[in-house]
Amino acid sequence: MFPARMCRCASSRAGRLALLIVVLGLVAAGLVPRFTVSAAEARRNSCAQNVASINAQVERWHAITGAWPRTDLTDMGADASYFPQGIPTCPVDGTAYELDSGTRRVKGHIH
Numbered sequence: 001m002f003p004a005r006m007c008r009c010a011s012s013r014a015g016r017l018a019l020l021i022v023v024l025g026l027v028a029a030g031l032v033p034r035f036t037v038s039a040a041e042a043r044r045n046s047c048a049q050n051v052a053s054i055n056a057q058v059e060r061w062h063a064i065t066g067a068w069p070r071t072d073l074t075d076m077g078a079d080a081s082y083f084p085q086g087i088p089t090c091p092v093d094g095t096a097y098e099l100d101s102g103t104r105r106v107k108g109h110i111h
């Protein structure tokens, strides 16, 4: 009688543990895609911020010098008063930002 009772108790405990592991697995499986989506969204938002910041600095460059910076932004990148840590690169695809020669705005980067 006594051993049978212990056995039922142990198997019940093992069943609860298995159920807990399954539930935790389901929760983790649901959270992983959510984290990767939010990281991708953060990179897209960071790119949009970079584009806005570069466009603002291009306007500042034009107001100060009376000319537009080069489309590859190397002249602006060489002046630490604009981007002290260098002109950022796109956090989404890693490419350098370039200006459209007609609009004088950062081209592309519609993620």
Ligand SMILES: [Zn+2]
Binding pocket: 047, 048, 090, 091, 092, 093, 109, 110, 111
């Ligand atoms: Zn980008």
